[in-house]
Amino acid sequence: MKNIDLTNAEKITTGFLVSDAFFEQFSEKVLHQTTKNSTVKVISFHKKVKKWSMSVAAILVLTLSLPVAYHIQNNASNELSNDEVEHYLIHHTTLTDDDVINALDQKDIEQLKVSKPIEHNVIEETLSTNSDLEYYITNETN
């Protein structure tokens, strides 16, 4: 191919096509959007997107936090702490120690051993001061 001299050779046009009808319609459209609606405000697309995404984020947080809050509230109200149970047993019941002991099964006793380890000196003192214990030990082993 021979050398191309853009400066001196016949101009190469873009080849882009556009009709005159396009410009007629275009000017009408633009004038309608501007002069006929003089209060046209150019709102940044990014501002709109930011506002929209903040609203969505707020709704999501509320939607997710409500069931969690409800769950916590429910569990808190349904469960009593051990201290509350102990306090009730001591001050608000007619149950005797024997009644409580009879209500315990082997599993509860095993659990008590783990959660409330008893020191040897406490065991010795209890054995020496409680006269019924000999009766219990003898009858239980039988």
Place this chain on the structure above:
Amino acid sequence: MTEEQKFIEALLNPQTQNSAFEKLVRDYQKPLYHHVRNIVIDHDDAADVLQNTFIKVFHYLKDFKGESKLFSWMYRIATNEAITFLNQKAKRNGMSIELQQSKSIDALATDPYFDGNSIQLKLQKAIALLPEKQQLVFKMKYFEELKYEQISEILGTSVGALKASYHHAVKKIEEYLLNH
């Protein structure tokens, strides 16, 4: 008072603004369309950018201080709108602006708004290989036949730098056309 100054006054006067703006649109829509089209390539994209340009021109007329010519001011808005559009389109499609431009040019072959031949297509491809600013300078000088002084006002570059840029662009394009 020059004709341009009278026209700017008419554009800023609420009583005459609408009719003056109508004249502005009718006078500048074609040259601005071609300027934008040269940048964005696709006709539909050019139509969108051109619309945004005129809406911005109308919105910011009150801030136009007349320090530059109205023509330069409008071309500057159009250029910025077109480049921003291209960057956003490339980002939306997850590709570089160079690749986006290359795809747009490839699409010209089947574009109903393009009736160019292989040389015209090859010329577009050659231009797309230039740095962004150099592309603008070449298109505005070669296709739009703007004077260096006008291009200088629009791009904010000295006439000397523009002449050098254009000269280099021409050499690179000629080499591409020779070898492809």
